[in-house]
Every structure is written in structure tokens, then in C-alpha cells.
Amino acid sequence: MRDYDEVTAFLGGWGPHQKLLFSLLSVSVIPNGFTGLSIIFVGDIPEHHCLIPENLNLSEAWRNKTIPLQGAEQQRSKCSRYRLDVIMNLSETFPDPDFLNMSEIEQEPCLDGWEYSKEQYISTIVSEWDLVCNNDWKEPFVMSVYFMGVLAGSISFGILSDRLGRKIVMFGTMVLQVAFNVLITFSPNLEIFCLINFFKGFGEVSNFMAAFILGSELLEKSIRITYSTLGVSMCFSVGYMILPFVAYFIREWKMLILTLALSCLLYIPLWWFIPESPRWLLSKGRVKEAESILRLMAKKNGVTPPAMLFSELEFEHIKNNKVKSVPVTQLLKTCNTRTITIINILIWMIITMGYYGLSLNISNLHGDDYLNCFLFAASEIPANIATWLLFQKFPRRFSISSVLFLSGSILLLSQLIPSHFLSLATVLVVIGNLGNTCAFCMVYVYTAELYPTSLRSTGIGVSSMASRIGSILSLYIIYLDAYQENLSLIVIGVLTMFAAIAVLFLPETFNVPLPDNIDQMQKIYWFKSTRLVHSNLGKNEKMKKSRVILLEEAA
Structure with a gap:
């Protein structure tokens, strides 16, 4: 046929x-x-601070003092203000607030809502x-x-x-x-x-x-x-x-x-x-x-x-x-398909976690948000070209593992950059995203080659489903930066390097025809080795039994 x-x-x-x-x-x-x-x-x-109602009889000087200043850079607080009743009483007694120690005034949350800056967004x-x-x-x-x-x-x-x-x-x-x-x-x-x-x-x-x-x-x-x-x-x-x-x-x-x-x-x-x-x-x-x-x-x-x-x-x-409609349980039916699916799920989850974690973290990077977003997107162009070149000449596992290792190591390296070189740190994160994007392109191709026609869409669908769990987790990994600066990048870097190792356990599909049924799927190496070991053990046992029989007959 x-x-x-x-x-x-x-x-x-x-x-x-x-x-x-x-x-x-x-x-x-x-x-x-x-x-x-x-x-x-x-x-x-957007940049924001507590709203001060317009109907309050406050001078411009007092309005500017109503929001506390926080941090080393003395930025306006986003979530609190000085108590307005105290401010109103003080403004009647002291026309000029510059002579007062505002830090002694009790604070309250933004009871009247927030005022948002229109500088970047309407x-x-x-x-x-x-x-x-x-x-x-x-x-x-x-x-x-x-x-x-x-x-x-x-x-x-x-x-x-x-x-x-x-x-x-x-x-x-x-x-x-x-x-x-x-x-x-x-x-x-x-x-x-x-x-x-x-x-x-x-x-x-x-x-x-x-x-x-x-x-x-x-x-x-x-x-x-x-x-x-x-x-x-x-x-x-x-x-x-x-x-x-x-x-x-x-x-x-x-x-x-x-x-x-x-x-x-x-x-x-x-x-x-x-x-x-x-x-x-x-x-x-x-x-x-x-x-x-x-x-x-x-x-x-x-x-x-x-x-x-x-x-x-x-x-x-x-x-x-x-081919009849194949249930999703076929992905877990045999040891081979089950192991391929589990490793695939882990790899897709980590790659997507890194991709969206870096993309959605753009507003936290140094520089203009629009320019940074464009640079992230533009970095995917050479990533796609690199993927094409690698997949033309090199095995799939080696290619994916290499770019993941590159991405993870660069993200970890970016943490060693001194704070006064913020632009360099941003460039390294963009390069890390380039490697992650390469892996994203490759894993689609690789997964399609691993699964047969009857399971190809289901296999990619399940892998993609797992990747969305990674997408959801990426949203909360970004918030790790609240506990330690750039902790999210460290976590993404470590997980990316773990995925670089995990992909090496999958079978190679380079120059192998697309499988049309489950029997034609590539086998994971250690399954072959295990069967070979068992086969050799069986042969050795038969040879031992033959020797025993021959010795008994000779005796």
C-alpha cells in the first residue's frame, strides 16, 4: 500500500x-x-492616585499635598491619601502646607475612587x-x-x-x-x-x-x-x-x-x-x-x-x-503514547509560561511600552528564520533543547546586570524571548510529527490545553516581583532550562514520514532498550537451559 x-x-x-x-x-x-x-x-x-473631590474648598497647594509621597523616588501613593477631614481643618488654619510635617497625619484608603493619568491611555x-x-x-x-x-x-x-x-x-x-x-x-x-x-x-x-x-x-x-x-x-x-x-x-x-x-x-x-x-x-x-x-x-x-x-x-x-473518531484517552493508552503525551504537556506548559510571562511583563521593563512591545514582536522574525534553518539541517530534539537552554541561561544572566544598565537588561530579556519564540515555533512542528493523523489534532489540542495552564500561571508568576525584584525572570529561566533537558527524552522525528496510525508512531528510546534487554535476557535464559539439558544428557 x-x-x-x-x-x-x-x-x-x-x-x-x-x-x-x-x-x-x-x-x-x-x-x-x-x-x-x-x-x-x-x-x-495607567498611573493613578486617590481622587480628591472637586467640591472640596482646597487650594492647589493643599490638593497637591493631600496624596502622600512614598519610596526612594518620592512618588505619589496609588492607594492612600491623608484623611480629608483633617486636611480640611488644617487648610483653614494654615494656608501654606509647606510648613507642616504631613507624615504625622493619619491616612485613609481611596474612598472616592481614583484619578487616572491620560498621558498614555484614554x-x-x-x-x-x-x-x-x-x-x-x-x-x-x-x-x-x-x-x-x-x-x-x-x-x-x-x-x-x-x-x-x-x-x-x-x-x-x-x-x-x-x-x-x-x-x-x-x-x-x-x-x-x-x-x-x-x-x-x-x-x-x-x-x-x-x-x-x-x-x-x-x-x-x-x-x-x-x-x-x-x-x-x-x-x-x-x-x-x-x-x-x-x-x-x-x-x-x-x-x-x-x-x-x-x-x-x-x-x-x-x-x-x-x-x-x-x-x-x-x-x-x-x-x-x-x-x-x-x-x-x-x-x-x-x-x-x-x-x-x-x-x-x-x-x-x-x-x-x-479511522473512526479516536477518543482522547488514546493518548494515554500505551506506555509509549502516555510518556510522549506527559513530556509534551510539561514542555508546552513551560514554553508558554515563558512566552506569555515575558510578553505580559512588558510594562514592567525599562523604556517605552509601545517600543518594547514592538521589539518583542520583531524579535520573533529572526526566531522564525532561525527555526526554519535549524529544522532544515538538525534533529528536532537537539534544536528545541538548544534554543530553550539559550533562552533560560540568558534570562538568568540578565539578573547579574547592574541596576544602572537597565537598557542592557531589557535587551537580554528580548533575546531570551527570541529563544523562547523559537521553541514555540518548533514545538508545534515537532508535536505534529510525533502523533499520527488520527490523533494529530487531538494531540496538539491536549498539548495546547496544557500550554494554557502555563499561560494562566504566567499571570501570577509576574506578581512574584512584588516579593523580590525580577524573581519572575529567575523562575522562568530555571523552568526553561528544565524543559531543555526534558525534550531530550522524546523520540526523534527528523526525516521520518508523518505517521498515519498509532502503530507507526516513533518509540521512546528507553522503551526500545527495555524490550531489547528483556529480549536478550530471554535469549540468555534459553541458552542457560539448553546448556543444563546438554550437561544432564552428557552425565
Whole structure:
């Protein structure tokens, strides 16, 4: 029996139609780059201090003194003010507050709300619903809800994609992405915002994964790596680079989300140009549909397909051996698949924790937020190119382990930079993000090569689901800096180096055909070794028994 690549060899590896599919599928993920990370600006915390009611009869000098100064840099307190009743009494007696020792006055919380600086933002969800001081826990919670939606979407996408098809799930999640991004701008309160944010997350990253899987199965093996790195991953980075540019000119969170969401409508017409995956159709026994798509691709490539794409024997074999819907429990059924899945889950979780931990920590870095965000996004371009070059010539495990080790060591090294070299520390963090981005690109390709067609979407879906747990944890790792400066970067660096070691235990897939069923999956090395040891032990036992029998007969 011929495999899929042999059957479709007549199409050629890089014809006009493959080039068109490569381009269309790649640009379809650009919105994922700017909508998925828009929370960097939508949820940023503007400069703020306690609101002093306008109706109070206070001079400008007394108003400026009402907010306590804190820290070595003597910045205005964000969460407290001097008691207003005391201030009012003192202002009547002492017109000039400069002669008073204000530190002796009792303080109180911001009972009248907060005043937010308009210097950087007109509004964010933080200023909209006062997610500061005692309510500051709500800001990471809002983002956690989004990643919970991504988590639910990841596993649902995998199952639905393997059952309903790659194309319908890709465009279905695209519609969800647009609809909930528009709907969230009408949120009347934080509770409704969180609810819609959950469903917003459900559709956004699932759309990226669907496009990745569809392209991996539509394009020929030699193009697959280029598509994964210089195609979808590069376009995601382009979308990420667009985000700070748009956010710089649109400083109001509702208009920012609405602008980004409506631009996604441009991609809906791609439905009429992108076909379903013939590989998936064949796995479901839908031979006629797969054959019609392959003949259409041949026509657009200007090549003549064989009179019969499948022999009678192959046709019957496909019809009789179509892959049924495979439950997610198949990922844990055997020792081999179970171990691969567990290690995969750990690696995806740590890589995503590092990626989002660094990206969402942009506002805490030295320098302009918009420029830092652009630099982070721009660093992904050379990361994608490096991934493509590494995957062309080097084994998968070595490549992923190397970039993770580079990322982790640079993040730890950045902690040794003296405090007066803040710009250098920021550059090192950007380089650390570059290595993390490389690993993010690689792990998608590597995971797709580890799992067979019947489990590929489910495997990537479960791995992506685990990565969303990492995304949620990253939101709280950032807050470790409240206990010790840059503690979050130390934790991310150590975990990244652990992932660099863990990936070495997985099987190698370099120059190995994509598996179509579980039996064709690569085996983890120590399982082979264990079976070999047992086999040798068995042979040794048989030889010992034979010697004993021969000795007994001789006696």
C-alpha cells in the first residue's frame, strides 16, 4: 500500500496552487497575533492616585499635598491619601502646607475612587472598573478567564477537528473570534466582560491551530517546515508587530478591540479558496471527496493526474480501514503514547509560561511600552528564520533543547546586570524571548510529527490545553516581583532550562514520514532498550537451559 505522499507525488512539491494555499493559510493567522495579545494594552495599569473631590474648598497647594509621597523616588501613593477631614481643618488654619510635617497625619484608603493619568491611555479595563489597590487581583483574573477559554477551546478544537474536519473548524473559530471581539466592547460591567472574554479565548488560538494543521496536511512534506516557521508563525509575529502600532494611535480600549476585530472580516472570503484536507478525508474513508480535491489541485498546477489515483485494492483498503473518531484517552493508552503525551504537556506548559510571562511583563521593563512591545514582536522574525534553518539541517530534539537552554541561561544572566544598565537588561530579556519564540515555533512542528493523523489534532489540542495552564500561571508568576525584584525572570529561566533537558527524552522525528496510525508512531528510546534487554535476557535464559539439558544428557 502506498502512503499519502506517494499517492499525491504527481502534484509536485511547490506548484502554483501550493503557493496560493501557503500564502492564504499564513495570512489567515495574522489576526491571532494582534487580537490574542491585545490585553497587553487593553489591561495595562495607567498611573493613578486617590481622587480628591472637586467640591472640596482646597487650594492647589493643599490638593497637591493631600496624596502622600512614598519610596526612594518620592512618588505619589496609588492607594492612600491623608484623611480629608483633617486636611480640611488644617487648610483653614494654615494656608501654606509647606510648613507642616504631613507624615504625622493619619491616612485613609481611596474612598472616592481614583484619578487616572491620560498621558498614555484614554481608558483601559483597569481605569474602566477600578482594578487597582484592593481590587488589583481582578486584573490577572480577567486574563486568566481568557486563557481558561483558550484552554477549553484547545481540547474542543482537537476533538472537533478530528471529527468534523479541519476547514470547518478553522473558519468556525474565525467567526467566533470576530463575533466575541465585537461583543466584548459592549460589556456593561466586569462580570459580563469576563464571560465574553472566556468565549473570545475559546475561538482565537484554536483558529491558529486549525490553520496550522490544515496547512501541514495540504502541503507536501518538503514544504511543511517552511510553512510552519516562515508561514503561520511568521504571520502571527507580523500580527503581533501590528498591535503596538495600532495601539499607539488608538488609546481607548473599546475602540482598539473593535478596530482589530473588524479587520478580521477581511479573511472570511478565504473559505472559497481553501479546501478541506484530503489526508483527513482519506482517514475518514471519504475517497471520492479527497480525489476531487486532488484533481482540482492538479488542474490548478497545470499537471495531468493519473487516470486512477487509487487502485481497486487501495480503494477497498481505505474504505474498510477508515479511522473512526479516536477518543482522547488514546493518548494515554500505551506506555509509549502516555510518556510522549506527559513530556509534551510539561514542555508546552513551560514554553508558554515563558512566552506569555515575558510578553505580559512588558510594562514592567525599562523604556517605552509601545517600543518594547514592538521589539518583542520583531524579535520573533529572526526566531522564525532561525527555526526554519535549524529544522532544515538538525534533529528536532537537539534544536528545541538548544534554543530553550539559550533562552533560560540568558534570562538568568540578565539578573547579574547592574541596576544602572537597565537598557542592557531589557535587551537580554528580548533575546531570551527570541529563544523562547523559537521553541514555540518548533514545538508545534515537532508535536505534529510525533502523533499520527488520527490523533494529530487531538494531540496538539491536549498539548495546547496544557500550554494554557502555563499561560494562566504566567499571570501570577509576574506578581512574584512584588516579593523580590525580577524573581519572575529567575523562575522562568530555571523552568526553561528544565524543559531543555526534558525534550531530550522524546523520540526523534527528523526525516521520518508523518505517521498515519498509532502503530507507526516513533518509540521512546528507553522503551526500545527495555524490550531489547528483556529480549536478550530471554535469549540468555534459553541458552542457560539448553546448556543444563546438554550437561544432564552428557552425565
